Amino acid sequence: MARDGGVTWRRTEKIDRFNLPATDTAEEVHVLAVDDSLVDRKVIERLLRISSCKVTAVDSGIQALQFLGLDEEKSSNGFNDLKVDLIITDYCMPGMTGYELLKKVKESSTFREIPVVIMSSENVLTRIDRCLEEGVEDYLNVCTENGGV
Incomplete structure (x- = not known):
């Protein structure tokens, strides 16, 4: 992974370097x-x-930890029935940074x-x-004029 980041999503047998199943299979990513x-x-959703x-x-x-069932109360929105193939997170968020979320997921x-x-x-x-030391797959620098995606 380059420090300047960058991911290209293509319809191929695998979605780029993340080794995710192609979207033409029966199961969605x-x-x-x-x-x-x-x-x-x-924007990300779209x-x-x-x-x-x-x-x-x-x-x-x-909320991500709650969805995954990793929060302190161990509440989950039924993760057992739902498979997550990839997590994309902002770094700077109130309450918990993307780095802190990364650490919890990797633990x-x-x-x-x-x-x-x-x-x-x-x-x-x-x-x-x-x-990178904590195990992030990629770090995307998404500089825009307004500071968002």
């Missing part, structure tokens, strides 16, 4: 998208749905194999290195 910005969440992915979007790392014996992609509008090399 399920992506958990985590971002506190409603606009950014909607792009992934265009690529024939099933998307569950939540607005915080805490879980159940979910540690799920690829996690972190997005940020800030290109901070120490932050990127820390995420």
